[in-house]
Amino acid sequence: MNIVFVASEGVPFAKTGGLADVAGALPRAVAELGHATCLFLPCYRKVWDSKRDLAATGLTLRIPVGSSTVLGHVFEARLPDSDVPVYLIDEPGYFDREGLYGHLGHDFEDNCERFVFFQRAVLEATAALNLRPDVFHCNDWQTGLIPLYLRSLYKDTPGLESAGSLFTIHNLAYQGLFWHWDVPVTGLDWGYFNHRALEFHGKLSFMKAGLVFADMLTTVSPTYAREIQTQVQGAGLDGLLRDRRDDLRGIVNGIEERSWSPRNEAMLAERYDVETVSKGKAACKAWLQKHAGLPVRPDVPLFAQIGRLDPQKGWDLLAEVAERLLAHDVQLIVLGTGHPKYHNLLEALVHRHPGKVWAHLGFSDDLAHQIEAGADVFLMPSLFEPCGLNQLYSLAHGTVPVVHATGGLVDTVVDVNPQTIADGRATGFIFHEPTSNALWRTLERVLDVWGDRKTWARLVRSGMSTDWSWKQSAGRYVDLYREIQRRRRPQLAQTLSEDPVLP
Numbered sequence: 001m002n003i004v005f006v007a008s009e010g011v012p013f014a015k016t017g018g019l020a021d022v023a024g025a026l027p028r029a030v031a032e033l034g035h036a037t038c039l040f041l042p043c044y045r046k047v048w049d050s051k052r053d054l055a056a057t058g059l060t061l062r063i064p065v066g067s068s069t070v071l072g073h074v075f076e077a078r079l080p081d082s083d084v085p086v087y088l089i090d091e092p093g094y095f096d097r098e099g100l101y102g103h104l105g106h107d108f109e110d111n112c113e114r115f116v117f118f119q120r121a122v123l124e125a126t127a128a129l130n131l132r133p134d135v136f137h138c139n140d141w142q143t144g145l146i147p148l149y150l151r152s153l154y155k156d157t158p159g160l161e162s163a164g165s166l167f168t169i170h171n172l173a174y175q176g177l178f179w180h181w182d183v184p185v186t187g188l189d190w191g192y193f194n195h196r197a198l199e200f201h202g203k204l205s206f207m208k209a210g211l212v213f214a215d216m217l218t219t220v221s222p223t224y225a226r227e228i229q230t231q232v233q234g235a236g237l238d239g240l241l242r243d244r245r246d247d248l249r250g251i252v253n254g255i256e257e258r259s260w261s262p263r264n265e266a267m268l269a270e271r272y273d274v275e276t277v278s279k280g281k282a283a284c285k286a287w288l289q290k291h292a293g294l295p296v297r298p299d300v301p302l303f304a305q306i307g308r309l310d311p312q313k314g315w316d317l318l319a320e321v322a323e324r325l326l327a328h329d330v331q332l333i334v335l336g337t338g339h340p341k342y343h344n345l346l347e348a349l350v351h352r353h354p355g356k357v358w359a360h361l362g363f364s365d366d367l368a369h370q371i372e373a374g375a376d377v378f379l380m381p382s383l384f385e386p387c388g389l390n391q392l393y394s395l396a397h398g399t400v401p402v403v404h405a406t407g408g409l410v411d412t413v414v415d416v417n418p419q420t421i422a423d424g425r426a427t428g429f430i431f432h433e434p435t436s437n438a439l440w441r442t443l444e445r446v447l448d449v450w451g452d453r454k455t456w457a458r459l460v461r462s463g464m465s466t467d468w469s470w471k472q473s474a475g476r477y478v479d480l481y482r483e484i485q486r487r488r489r490p491q492l493a494q495t496l497s498e499d500p501v502l503p
């Protein structure tokens with residue numbers, strides 16, 4: 001099969017979160033199963049800064065955006081260590097900016113225009129490059145209009161007629177909502193602006209377009225697939241997701257072994273695997289403590305957190321337990337950026353607990369790897385977590401995760417209890433109620449088990465021995481691409497053109 005991936009970020013070109021890791025890995029994993037794949041990304045300033053080899057394809061696109069025509073150019077690169085082409089859509093007016101979606105905590109005001117341009121450019125470039133996809137694999141709101149474009153403006157475009165679409169929800173909380181006067185920017189008929197299609201409480205919703213019009217839907221864990229069909233976690237789209245439950249699957253993300261296995265990471269003080277973990281991890285921990293200006297002590301448990309400083313990630317719970325935790329003989333290292341109130345919290349903790357807490361309030365890929373390798377415990381008390389990659393990276397590095405029982409976290413971590421310890425399945429600690437007391441009781445369990453070095457070593461080993469490579473998940477996606485092909489009914493596009501109101 002021939003699969004075109006479309007995403008708004010992808011490693012190693014541009015990254016703000018887990019979506020980039022998936023977009024940089026899954027096309028290659030699917031290619032390794034014998035399919036032709038490629039990836040489309042916007043050509044942000046970060047892409048140029050990444051110093052990757054970009055070749056001009058010579059293709060110039062003329063994209064209608066509202067009443068204007070915007071010129072775009074297409075550059076080509078490869079995913080590292082592969083033949084998978086990456087097509088980068090360049091338009092400096094939209095993408096040569098600090099930040100991918102916004103700057104200093106504010107979304108760019110022209111995000112609707114930017115991502116209408118990107119999505120139409122992807123479709124036009126796919127046709128012009130004669131890629132002839134069987135399936136467009138779209139990811140999150142920035143690509144949500146593509147399934148609808150395929151059934152409307154582009155249904156007769158040569159080369160796109162037989163393309164189906166899969167839409168993957170990486171985080172339902174970000175929906176791409178714009179005021180209704182942006183409908184003409186999309187080039188779509190006003191007839192689509194109704195509650196069964198693009199309209200969401202008076203606004204234009206890119207996410208909803210993907211959910212309504214894609215042939216099939218996935219999200220990034222089975223538990224999150226169930227959670228988003230409930231009112232509590234459905235972000236207002238649970239009814240629609242329940243309607244489409246037969247087309248919705250949950251597939252857990254994998255780990256990119258080349259970049260996230262401690263066997264391969266060049267930035268580590270010492271590389272290690274499950275056989276050499278005690279020595280290798282000790283070296284990485286000592287390096288990290290030194291780097292952070294903390295006492296170099298192997299005996300003290302080193303807690304860590306990496307990620308967006310956002311309420312989603314459970315920072316209010318962490319704020320409530322931080323002092324209780326730091327009253328013990330522990331160290332805490334945090335890498336992240338986000339909400340100013342959490343920046344303030346962390347600065348205050350560093351100030352109050354010199355020699356115990358270190359925070360790097362910025363984005364550093366190298367440091368993310370070094371922390372995963374050097375820490376003992378990874379804190380991930382997310383209120384909700386579609387999949388979560390950091391707990392997987394922690395498991396791969398022998399860093400024991402502490403997670404809230406939600407989404408992909410509960411699907412990937414096995415809680416410590418006498419039974420799971422005895423049969424060697426335990427890999428981390430799970431708490432069920434999203435309260436600071438529940439989190440604290442779990443941290444007490446962590447401190448207890450830390451004191452039992454043999455049990456801790458078993459936990460580390462079973463986490464490292466679990467296979468989270470992309471191969472299995474990529475196979476599941478391939479099954480879905482096949483199913484989409486089987487299900488596609490050519491007359492559907494015809495029906496839609498006659499009645500733009502009905503999906």
Ligand code: ADP
Pocket residue numbers: 016017018019021171306307308335336337362363364365368387388389390391
């Ligand atoms: P989300 O996609 O919700 O942000 P995930 O756990 O799925 O959360 O993925 C986050 C990814 O982003 C991980 O690869 C993590 O290492 C990375 N990351 C997040 N914040 C930072 C940061 N400040 N510096 C480096 N990497 C970061």
